[in-house]
Amino acid sequence: MRKIFLTSAVFGLACAGLLGYQTVKAQDQELSPEEEIRLVQEFNRMMAEGINPGEIWAEMGKEAFKKYNLDKCDFGLGPGKVEGALAQLPRYFPDAKKVMDLETRIGWCLQQYAGMTPEQVKKFATQCWGKSQCMGEYDAIVMYVSMASNGQKVNVNLKNPQVKRMYEIGKQIYYARLGPWDFNCATCHAGQQEVRIRATKLWSADRPGEAGQAVSIFPKYLVRWAQPMTMHYRYAECMRQMRWPTFEPHSDLAVALSAFLYGTANGTEIKVPGIGR
Amino acid sequence: MATGTAIVRVPKEAQKGQVIRVQMVITHPMTPTRRDPQTGQETPGHFLTKLQLFYNDQLVSEMNMAAGISANPFIALPLKVESAGVIKIVYEDNKGGKWEKTAEITVK
Numbered sequence: 001m002r003k004i005f006l007t008s009a010v011f012g013l014a015c016a017g018l019l020g021y022q023t024v025k026a027q028d029q030e031l032s033p034e035e036e037i038r039l040v041q042e043f044n045r046m047m048a049e050g051i052n053p054g055e056i057w058a059e060m061g062k063e064a065f066k067k068y069n070l071d072k073c074d075f076g077l078g079p080g081k082v083e084g085a086l087a088q089l090p091r092y093f094p095d096a097k098k099v100m101d102l103e104t105r106i107g108w109c110l111q112q113y114a115g116m117t118p119e120q121v122k123k124f125a126t127q128c129w130g131k132s133q134c135m136g137e138y139d140a141i142v143m144y145v146s147m148a149s150n151g152q153k154v155n156v157n158l159k160n161p162q163v164k165r166m167y168e169i170g171k172q173i174y175y176a177r178l179g180p181w182d183f184n185c186a187t188c189h190a191g192q193q194e195v196r197i198r199a200t201k202l203w204s205a206d207r208p209g210e211a212g213q214a215v216s217i218f219p220k221y222l223v224r225w226a227q228p229m230t231m232h233y234r235y236a237e238c239m240r241q242m243r244w245p246t247f248e249p250h251s252d253l254a255v256a257l258s259a260f261l262y263g264t265a266n267g268t269e270i271k272v273p274g275i276g277r
Numbered sequence: 278m279a280t281g282t283a284i285v286r287v288p289k290e291a292q293k294g295q296v297i298r299v300q301m302v303i304t305h306p307m308t309p310t311r312r313d314p315q316t317g318q319e320t321p322g323h324f325l326t327k328l329q330l331f332y333n334d335q336l337v338s339e340m341n342m343a344a345g346i347s348a349n350p351f352i353a354l355p356l357k358v359e360s361a362g363v364i365k366i367v368y369e370d371n372k373g374g375k376w377e378k379t380a381e382i383t384v385k
Contacts, residue, residue, distance in 0.1 A: 132348075226306070
């Protein structure tokens, strides 16, 4: 049945249309949870085959990159060089005297070369948070820089003492139980046992390779919001769901978490943009 | 980059008589018309209504759309190619917007 649906002219009607079709089918036949999970994974696979709408942001980001003078920005490979930039971040930057990940670096460069104040940068970075169908320039810049590293392997230099220190801090945050609900990241994202939120399987830091697969596709396009989600937005959302204190984008907390996650993901091929429901 | 921009993707080269997949993504909010249950106020929808596919200025396929399709729809259509040429899509929405986007293909 799905095969016929695939080849017919209305194949691509829409991602949501497809989901709707499958949900209706699921309700009619009263499928088992395993069957529903299989349908959702099939949906994710079919979405990954075609053009990812996130690529539109990359085109937009190319213009915004020049508009905000970011071609002077050094991502660790020379001013304005973005190919392979994401693969070797986070790293230590002597000019800022700090370890920075991609988004923190973009925020720092916006302050240096685009003449923005820290408040303006924060407003700029969070302009699309909590919205849908938002064509933000910040998301576009992050998407453009990330997509230039496609096909390269994550290679964070953990031999650098500064990065190693951030990695250890990030590991502590990952396993720190905080907040009124006594949650940590490892509550959902650790252990050999499979954890699900509804029909979505969650990745685990303890199962080899899963952290890499989860991290290497960010920023990823979310069909339910019709806009991409950057890594810092993901942190903010996770922390809101855990009832942790409000997350500040471009903070050292984010850099520490990025150092831990990308350090764990070393060796995984980058495939940006990913796609999710 | 605003509403109505699109990416059209076809294989760079194709054999004569081959059936290729024309893939496209259109940026559009695709919101349905909605009446607020409390106030009764109606929010007008904004969605694509029609999409036409031209191959060398000849109409090949036409698709009628309405609200209920996801935002930023991804559409894929099969097309049998006989000669090199231009593939053009023309699409319009219910607020009078009309756009077009082309892609070129070479046939061996």
